[in-house]
Amino acid sequence: MHLSAWLVFTDLDGTLLDHHSYSWDKATPAIELLRQRSIPWMFNTSKTFSELQMISLEMENPWPMIVENGGGIAVPDNDQCAKVFSGIPNYPADMIQVRDGFRFYSLGYERERFLPLLAELKRDFRFLSYSEMTANKLVTLTGLSIDKAKQSLDREYTEPCLWLDSDSAFMAFDERLGQLGLQCVRGGRFAHIMGKVDKGTALKWVVSQIFSGSQAQTIALGDGENDLSMLNAADIAVVVRSPRHEPPGPCTAPRCIVSKDIGPAGWAGAIIALLNG
Template sequence: MRLLIFTDLDGTLLDHHSYSFAPALPALTEIRRRGYPLILVSSKTRTELLNLREELQLEFPFICENGAAVHWQENNRWQCQAFSPPRASIDAVLQELRRTCDYRFTAFMDCTAEQIATLTDLPLEKARLAGAREYTEPLLWQDSSERLHRFLQQLDEHGLQGVQGGRFLSIMGKFSKASAMTWLVQRYQSQAPTMTIALGDSPNDEAMLQAADIAVVIQSDRSAQLEVNQPRWVIRTSQPGPAGWQEAMERILHTDLHALYSNNNS
């Protein structure tokens, strides 16, 4: 049985304000020692995740831009499975809807790197990376909630959706973190039986959490909204961010997961 760990980043493994993962270092070190695949699943871009993957000393696949694509290395070459239309086609729809309906929003496509840095509280260089999106368009909605409902309906008519993350509404194709996770799990299952853990803190993590064998709901100001009842084991942490990540993973790593797997497959 192979354990696969899928984790959201902002507000989960990374502190929502400082972007630090320091409180989770003990669990990260133990996961690395055991050789468990730790798969980053985020709204962040491919380049951002490559940098964070290196910082975390990971060698496993990752899922970028809310499930838009899976990237992995095979025979020392990068491979990609994309589930999304290109960003340019999404931006064209947004520009048309803004022109015809006069919606008020600020999208990354409207911003300089300096403006993205202000919106995200990221250093300038990291803001440049955040702006280099390939499949999705984050925006700040600045109109009414009634008009947002109509806007989302119009996106649906164009085969798109809006997914609310920690700070931004991400405009994207009809895919999700969960669908990309399922695709990747199937690849691993072709090699050996798997047990999956998913960690997240916000509504856009809910489907991913529901699809896992073990779900960890990290405490946040929106975590109470998450209805997670499908997994074999659901953990709700008492602490937010990486401290909550450490709290949950410490508990999981001290559990006989092979026994849990066997009991649920007998």
């Protein structure tokens, strides 16, 4: 039984990390407050584990991380996590991996299992997927540094692709994926092929499996369309204002708040207000 009154789930880019600078400085007072009160605060992001490893070290975040849009959960082997979580009896062995000081739980479909299925779709649709790209190609397409491109290519649960075919072909493509137990979610630059899970599914999984028996209230914070499933799965949804776009909606959580400030400053303001009642 976990005794914290709150569980916090947060998106990173544009939410806890500034949209332009990727800095979280303005969120520091709220992170301190979470630490003082031993409240778990967990990343729920489209980023890969490779991309998150350094961020979690720099932020000194000891809690589980939801990676690749809900594709999987990385639970670190540390004292904080051991106090609340001792593993999941009977979880299918082929859906758990232990490495790098983490236990990885797959929620949907591992990339290496579904990649061979895409080869067949290649014959009927035009798309360029990550598995066909070198790090240099990704640098050219995105402007990422070579190191960041490598971290982005190091994936476990999702396969981004550059859609090169028509919109109507995309519908047919998504339908074919559906028959394979997969889906394709269109994002900014890439479309993401993945199992039928999302950030909201993953939030619920963490609450029920890792914090089972906890009576904690969940707070979710996010700024984008791909955060809606997470925001709507929480008790309290904090839509963090973006400098780029209108708040996503509709928000159907029992309580919805739109942050006063943008990005990490808005994040901190909302957390501090909620925790101080």
